[in-house]
Amino acid sequence: VYRVHWLRTLALRDRWAEELLLVGREMTWTVEFFLHKSQQWVGRMQEADVQCTVGHQCYAAHQAQMYLRLSQHAQDSFE
Numbered sequence: 605v606y607r608v609h610w611l612r613t614l615a616l617r618d619r620w621a622e623e624l625l626l627v628g629r630e631m632t633w634t635v636e637f638f639l640h641k642s643q644q645w646v647g648r649m650q651e652a653d654v655q656c657t658v659g660h661q662c663y664a665a666h667q668a669q670m671y672l673r674l675s676q677h678a679q680d681s682f683e
Contacts, residue, residue, distance in 0.1 A: 638675035
């Protein structure tokens, strides 16, 4: 009985250790995702600048700034 209880407790500890590892990585992935999206919108903004479409350029700049703020907020929240 004690051995079974010990094995279950060991498995529970291992699951929580894995969960802790995954949560840490998910926090990193979230920040990197927001930075990636920001860079995508910067690229779209530059394309709109070449095509001289001011409305598209303004929207892309707004989106790029939004994703940059989201990445900064996530980074600050996760520390």
